[in-house]
Amino acid sequence: MYRIAKDFHFSASHELKGLPEGHPCARLHGHNYLVTVELASETLDEIGFIVDYKELNALKDWIDNTLDHRHLNDVFDHDRITTEWLCKVIYDWCKARWVETAAVRISETPKTWAEYRP
Numbered sequence: 001m002y003r004i005a006k007d008f009h010f011s012a013s014h015e016l017k018g019l020p021e022g023h024p025c026a027r028l029h030g031h032n033y034l035v036t037v038e039l040a041s042e043t044l045d046e047i048g049f050i051v052d053y054k055e056l057n058a059l060k061d062w063i064d065n066t067l068d069h070r071h072l073n074d075v076f077d078h079d080r081i082t083t084e085w086l087c088k089v090i091y092d093w094c095k096a097r098w099v100e101t102a103a104v105r106i107s108e109t110p111k112t113w114a115e116y117r118p
Helices: 053-066 072-076 083-095
Strands: 002-014 029-041 101-109 112-116
Touching (some): 029 053, 083 101
Antiparallel strands (some): 002 029, 029 101
């Protein structure tokens, strides 16, 4: 199996509703997110790629125009924007464009990450 991955960055705020009073994540806060999209295939195209990394610029454009420096609760009209949930949203966006999409991993901090991999 061939695998490639590419990283993307964005900064955004969110709030997590439904948490106990005093929980720090219930307050308005933000992260400098690191998104890693992974693609996998048993075969390569005629050039030798799974997908040309340049094609993945579409994800960068979507992130920049939709997520970067935004309040994610407003973007998605959802009050529980967890990193796990966001992984699935970005995975679905990628899978609709590149069938080779295998996983999306997002880090909120240098020490934490979540991943969606079907």
